Amino acid sequence: MTRRGSYAKGIAKREQILTVALELVARQGFRRTSIRDISEAVGLTQAGLLHYFESKDELWVEVLRRRDAIDDAADWDAHDPAELLAAIVRHNAEVPGLVQMFVNLSAAAATDPEHPAHAWFRERYEKFRRVMAADFRRMQEDGRLRADIDPEKLTSVLLAVSDGMQIQWLFDPSRDMAAHVELVTRLAIAEVAAVSAS
């Protein structure tokens, strides 16, 4: 409430930093992007930038948080969790810096319990598994999904395909990430009609 002008400016600067950081990652690669590069790109010194984020890794975590917040708020055109995931994956292909960052950060966080993003990723996987699996269970009750599939396993598989295809896509951007997610979905869903029709 106090000093509204400079407060708003601080918020805007934060946003700018997060945006520019992703642009730099897309342009010069995640490993090659230092905190100094980012600070200079937004017209700050390195120390100036660290006024906004406690550390480099914390900055990346903030990028992830913001992405999820935006995704959560977005109005996706999807009828089931698998379609939703495919839509998100399709959207990610528009933001190469984000994919680069996600891949590297998830790897680092997975292999280091002390990493600032470790708990975030862990909880994210759990949340997705819980929420999506519940939806899949409902679909099974409605006969829209094969009954012989464990909903939790299917969720994990879809998340794994999504994560794994990001890597393959980075090596060859002509690969269609979302199409591969949809292949699994089709195998899990379409046969219901075929089997019940037989």
Place this chain on the structure above:
Amino acid sequence: MTRRGSYAKGIAKREQILTVALELVARQGFRRTSIRDISEAVGLTQAGLLHYFESKDELWVEVLRRRDAIDDAADWDAHDPAELLAAIVRHNAEVPGLVQMFVNLSAAAATDPEHPAHAWFRERYEKFRRVMAADFRRMQEDGRLRADIDPEKLTSVLLAVSDGMQIQWLFDPSRDMAAHVELVTRLAIAEVAAVSAS
């Protein structure tokens, strides 16, 4: 041929370095393992270790190469490419350092064309896709695999599940990586019988 004794010793030392490197990664994490740590663990100085490997990243690439060479030579009990992949994935769960390294290195290589492992990964994915897809195509001709699946896409999906589950497994080692690969396989294969029996 010359100086056989010391030559053999050099080979043995190289092997020791690669083995110890993986042990250290498993124990203290990939990011926390420096070339100095490894050199000290094998009774060398940093400079001494760099007599064997041109750089840290080259050392990691050698670990990958050796792993693949061992896997290629192994006698896997598998009847089709999907079973083979599941067997390899199951085996990987016994070597946590390797999984840690693979995840981090593939991320780094994917996001940096100059990375020493970039070409290696790229070609590896291509090779797997080519070889496995050819096998899947044969299985389709034999009626052992659903005909409405693109063999290349199925291969990419299986590799993605394998890579993606490694990450989820690192966050929670109680997850069964191979079982998730097998879920996809079952969806792609088993229905042939069901459909053709109907």
Place this chain on the structure above:
DNA sequence: GTCTATAATTTGATAGAC
């Protein structure tokens, strides 16, 4: 084959002034 020594860089991070 292995060491000591050391240079040169780069990076993330901190203290404290303005």
Place this chain on the structure above:
DNA sequence: GTCTATCAAATTATAGAC
């Protein structure tokens, strides 16, 4: 909110002794 200054590490790399 931003800067200057400065640190401590980590890493690659090299020269040259043993």
